[in-house]
Amino acid sequence: DQQVKQNSPSLSVQEGRISILNCDYTNSMFDYFLWYKKYPAEGPTFLISISSIKDKNEDGRFTVFLNKSAKHLSLHIVPSQPGDSAVYFCAAIPPFKGGSEKLVFGKGMKLTVNP
Amino acid sequence: ETGVTQTPRHLVMGMTNKKSLKCEQHLGHNAMYWYKQSAKKPLELMFVYSLEERVENNSVPSRFSPECPNSSHLFLHLHTLQPEDSALYLCASSQDGQGGIYEQFFGPGTRLTVL
Numbered sequence: 001d002q003q004v005k006q007n008s009p010s011l012s013v014q015e016g017r018i019s020i021l022n023c024d025y026t027n028s029m030f031d032y033f034l035w036y037k038k039y040p041a042e043g044p045t046f047l048i049s050i051s052s053i054k055d056k057n058e059d060g061r062f063t064v065f066l067n068k069s070a071k072h073l074s075l076h077i078v079p080s081q082p083g084d085s086a087v088y089f090c091a092a093i094p095p096f097k098g099g100s101e102k103l104v105f106g107k108g109m110k111l112t113v114n115p
Numbered sequence: 116e117t118g119v120t121q122t123p124r125h126l127v128m129g130m131t132n133k134k135s136l137k138c139e140q141h142l143g144h145n146a147m148y149w150y151k152q153s154a155k156k157p158l159e160l161m162f163v164y165s166l167e168e169r170v171e172n173n174s175v176p177s178r179f180s181p182e183c184p185n186s187s188h189l190f191l192h193l194h195t196l197q198p199e200d201s202a203l204y205l206c207a208s209s210q211d212g213q214g215g216i217y218e219q220f221f222g223p224g225t226r227l228t229v230l
Contacts, residue, residue, distance in 0.1 A: 002157065009155075034218070043119070043205050043221030044158075089158065102171065103219060105158035 003027045004092050006106035015115050019077040023090030023106055026071065030092040034103070035064060035075050038087045047088075048075070080113045087111075118142065119222035121206050127228045128196065136191040136225045138206030146211035147189040148219065149181060152203040164189060165211050196229045203227070 005024045013019045023033075031052040036044035050057040050064045050073065057064050063076045077084055090106040119140045128134050140147060149161040163171035164183040178200075180192040189206055203226050207219040 004157065036221075041124075041223065043121075043207075043223045045221070046218045049218070091158075102160060102163065103158075104160075107155065107157045 002106075003030075004090055004104050004106040006088075006090055006109045008109055009107070010110040010112070012112045012114060013080050015082055015113055016079045019075075019080045019084065019111055019113065021075040021077075021088050021090075021109055021111065023073050023075075024071055025073075025092050027092070027094065027104075028068075028071065029094050030104075032093045033064070033066060033073050034091045034093070035062075036089040036091060036105075037084075038089060038108070044089055077111075080111075082113045082115050085111060085113050119206055119208055119220050121204075121222035121225050123225060124223060125226045125228075127230065128193070129230050130196060130198070132193075132196075134193045136193070136204055136206075136227075138189040138191075138222055140187055140189075140206075140208035140220070140222075142208055142210075142220060144208040144210045144220070145186050146209045147183060147186075148207040148209075149189065149191050150205040150207065150221075152205055152224070154202075158205070162191075193227075196227075198229050201227055201229045 003026050034049040035047040037047045038044040048059050048062045048064050050066050055066050066073045087108045087110050089108045091103040122137045146165045151159045161175045162181040167183050182190040203224045205224045206222040209219045
């Protein structure tokens with residue numbers, strides 16, 4: 001069963017507008033969430049994260065919102081730029097248990113920002 | 116070299132071949148991971164090594180055999196693979212056990228094709 005879901009496989013937006021990428025999860029024990037960005041032929045790179053004790057984290061053009069009651073998080077990119085075109089992965093992690101942090105990933109969503 | 120490197124970047128092999136994927140991290144991390152990325156599927160965690168000990172093996176077939184000789188190097192030995200094993204294999208590393216540091220750093224991946 002997929003614990004982290006990115007239900008929309010793709011999104012296309014105009015340069016300068018807002019991009020909103022959504023992610024849903026099923027495991028209420030997840031307490032940390034991350035977004036990764038992946039360009040073709042490259043590994044995923046970390047973008048932004050949020051702890052479950054927060055509902056918002058902002059870093060420049062990127063803001064992640066967390067709604068724990070709905071088990072939903074979203075990544076907002078504003079203004080969107082053509083260089084943001086990539087596949088975005090949502091990932092979650094259960095509470096730290098003294099072992100390695102095991103990320104659970106969604107399928108990814110392809111964002112295309114048109115000039 | 117910096118970050119996480121993987122070799123080879125591309126590999127084509129027959130089902131009877133034996134090959135190995137190599138990963139090296141230059142970040143001083145103490146945990147390393149193998150992930151498999153297949154088309155239209157979430158990133159699948161295969162193996163986790165923490166302090167050179169295998170701590171996770173996610174029901175991966177025995178035709179995949181990991182090896183972690185030290186904290187900087189990780190191998191994935193491949194033997195009698197199937198065409199459905201064709202995928203992008205990603206290596207990642209992290210600094211384990213620090214509590215609150217959950218970011219994993221990924222290598223560029225090895226694109227494996229099994230004929």
